Amino acid sequence: MAYSRRILIIISFAVLLVLICFPLVISEHYMLVSILIMAASFIPFMYRFSRQKLSSRELVMLAILGAIAAVSRVPFASLPSVQPTTFVIIAAALVLGPQSGFVIGVLAAIVSNLFLGQGPWTPWQMYAWGMIGLMAGLLRNTRFMKSMLGRCSYGFVVGFLFGWFMNLWFVVSMINQISWEEILIYYSASFYFDLAHALSNVFFLLLFSNAWIKIIQRFKTKYGLFE
Template identity: 30%
Template sequence: MQENKKKSIFTTQEIAYLALVTAACVVGRLLFQFIPNIQPMTAIFILITTYLGISRGLVVNILSVLITNIYLGMGIWTIGQITGFSIIILLVGVLNKWSVFHHHLFLQVGYSFLAGFIYGLVLAVIDTKIYGLSNFWAYYLGGISFDFLHAVGNSGFYLVLTPVFKRLFEKQVKRKQEL
């Protein structure tokens, strides 16, 4: 009698790997918490999505935000944070379909800069609905300086982390192909 085995989306080894990437996000966010909107999570989400795909980026996103918010404060804003990062990840997935994006660091750094503003826009839309704020533009423009800091931080972290994570992710892709 043949056993009916269902194939999992993630292997045990890959789950451990994603846990380590999540840990890097958590430690990075907590380490830089004293600087407003400057943390490596967005850059790591973009990197993991670029090299390992949308589903892995979303898993790391959700786990990283939930774990860091246990330390920094959990609230209704957690929904906006997960949504904002998820939109950034989904857009990377779309951009990855063009090989020119996947193979040019300059375009990836540009997107990581733009992601700071995308994240701020998504959060402003969600926050104005959740908190019943009447003037979206006043709220959004009031936070644009924080979005700029997020954008600059994303670009810097992306440049610094790309060589390390690219090498790690390429090893993971090779292992996956060998299986």
């Protein structure tokens, strides 16, 4: 498990390098890049499958949680940056671990965009939500993430980081046609949207995280998943 976790961290850095260094390729072939990122997110599970038996229930649970995270975004589409997707990813990662958190984040982005619209931003969303799940999973055994205050603080911070990272895809794609002053203006203009995302994360985590964590933990224990 530790080795597959290292593989996932290496993959995440490799994907980030591709996103930043090859904006033209991503803009023109964003669906291909999205599919490659989704496939790469399953590499740790394929490694685990080669070493030990991988339960079909584990894959089903990942698919269900990924679908819930994706579909929960659709009803809130009319409210910019307000959605429970990030909350679902964090709650799942706190129980199932970093690998599962990354996969659920990746699936949430690409599946929800089937309803809301695919574009060059899709690979960036996949990476951003995947990393939110990965980091939540890596921190799940810390005192910080076991407390409600810690979880809400994490949700608030990643709400802003998600927005800043998504701004980066536009900056990178326009790097030769945009000045530093315009970049600062662009980031400043997104402040209220990022704040809405951060506050909605706190809202959902505060109200529902304990219940969701207990439910997912119950399924994990009952069926012996992700041991």
